[in-house]
Amino acid sequence: MTNLSIIGTGNMSQAIASIAAKGGHSVQQLGQSDVDTAISGDVVVLAVPYPAVGDVIAKRGEQLAGKVVVDITNPLDFETFDSLVVPADGSAAAEIAAALPDSKVLKAFNTTFAGTLAAGTVGPLTTTVLIAGDDADAKSTLAAIVTSGGVQAVDAGSLKRARELEALGFLQLTLAASEKISWTGGFGAVA
Amino acid sequence: MTNLSIIGTGNMSQAIASIAAKGGHSVQQLGQSDVDTAISGDVVVLAVPYPAVGDVIAKRGEQLAGKVVVDITNPLDFETFDSLVVPADGSAAAEIAAALPDSKVLKAFNTTFAGTLAAGTVGPLTTTVLIAGDDADAKSTLAAIVTSGGVQAVDAGSLKRARELEALGFLQLTLAASEKISWTGGFGAVA
Numbered sequence: 001m002t003n004l005s006i007i008g009t010g011n012m013s014q015a016i017a018s019i020a021a022k023g024g025h026s027v028q029q030l031g032q033s034d035v036d037t038a039i040s041g042d043v044v045v046l047a048v049p050y051p052a053v054g055d056v057i058a059k060r061g062e063q064l065a066g067k068v069v070v071d072i073t074n075p076l077d078f079e080t081f082d083s084l085v086v087p088a089d090g091s092a093a094a095e096i097a098a099a100l101p102d103s104k105v106l107k108a109f110n111t112t113f114a115g116t117l118a119a120g121t122v123g124p125l126t127t128t129v130l131i132a133g134d135d136a137d138a139k140s141t142l143a144a145i146v147t148s149g150g151v152q153a154v155d156a157g158s159l160k161r162a163r164e165l166e167a168l169g170f171l172q173l174t175l176a177a178s179e180k181i182s183w184t185g186g187f188g189a190v191a
Numbered sequence: 192m193t194n195l196s197i198i199g200t201g202n203m204s205q206a207i208a209s210i211a212a213k214g215g216h217s218v219q220q221l222g223q224s225d226v227d228t229a230i231s232g233d234v235v236v237l238a239v240p241y242p243a244v245g246d247v248i249a250k251r252g253e254q255l256a257g258k259v260v261v262d263i264t265n266p267l268d269f270e271t272f273d274s275l276v277v278p279a280d281g282s283a284a285a286e287i288a289a290a291l292p293d294s295k296v297l298k299a300f301n302t303t304f305a306g307t308l309a310a311g312t313v314g315p316l317t318t319t320v321l322i323a324g325d326d327a328d329a330k331s332t333l334a335a336i337v338t339s340g341g342v343q344a345v346d347a348g349s350l351k352r353a354r355e356l357e358a359l360g361f362l363q364l365t366l367a368a369s370e371k372i373s374w375t376g377g378f379g380a381v382a
Contacts, residue, residue, distance in 0.1 A: 175347065
């Protein structure tokens with residue numbers, strides 16, 4: 001059993017909490033009113049929108065030292081829906097890793113809509129969580145949580161691949177926003 | 192019926208030719224020995240590796256004026272498999288569009304392996320061809336060819352989205368090369 005903390009209480013937080021609980025892991029969800037509650041988990045999911053991450057790091061950065069920190073953000077320019085707001089050769093995950101040098105930062109969950117994560121399926125496929133990161137043990141720990149909850153996990157490589165995962169998440173959001181796919185659909189992976 | 196020309200004779204060329212033929216379109220395939228044969232198609236697929244595109248444009252650029260030109264490349268650094276060789280804020284498609292200002296350049300077919308394109312399926316899903324481009328009529332023409340051959344087509348937005356399609360193609364290639372997925376699998380799209 002892994003102790004998981006999730007910062008944020010939105011629909012992605014609920015879906016991730018549901019998967020972890022299904023797999024028998026303990027889950028702590030921390031909302032905005034829990035700012036003084038200590039993080040209990042060894043794996044911490046930052047389930048807040050990208051613009052809110054900096055504030056979480058400012059307030060909780062020291063508590064995140066030594067922990068596995070999971071970035072799920074899609075750092076879109078939501079005004080234009082035409083670009084990301086992170087540098088073209090970087091990623092939100094790379095920024096977070098730079099800000100948290102004592103944490104093991106992973107990118108995950110940004111390529112699945114909350115609906116397909118909660119359902120565990122995307123159309124006829126089992127939902128796949130793509131996980132990128134530089135720490136193999138951290139990736140294995142998160143993959144074990146994901147698979148114990150009935151969802152597939154695929155190691156997408158080093159944290160450098162967060163750039164491609166964010167491109168995929170961005171593309172998927174634009175397709176849903178333009179009604180080319182639904183919010184209960186999207187990309188699935190076939191082994 | 193649309194007249195399609197495909198420059199290149201590899202497995203992607205064969206798969207695209209098969210789809211177009213199935214849809215009742217005429218197909219001209221041009222290999223390296225056909226350098227003096229004129230392009231007959233109104234839609235021209237550049238089914239050559241990225242490093243060979245410059246040479247095709249140098250030799251055939253004038254013939255491509257006024258035509259729909261389809262870039263299918265994944266401009267990977269194949270030595271490292273760790274980055275693309277195009278600028279981080281650009282794409283191979285953007286480079287090709289800049290080199291062919293009188294053509295209507297589309298990005299397509301780079302997110303499907305030849306196997307899933309030829310089969311028409313990726314696992315339980317119908318294979319989806321993502322098409323990005325700035326000319327709506329050109330996209331419709333290519334989408335009609337694709338769907339007439341039994342494969343799904345999704346309009347992925349403007350040519351600027353080629354950057355994300357190339358990231359997706361890159362990610363998929365790294366997953367297959369590292370045996371996380373097979374060359375007959377990969378990403379599928381659920382509407």
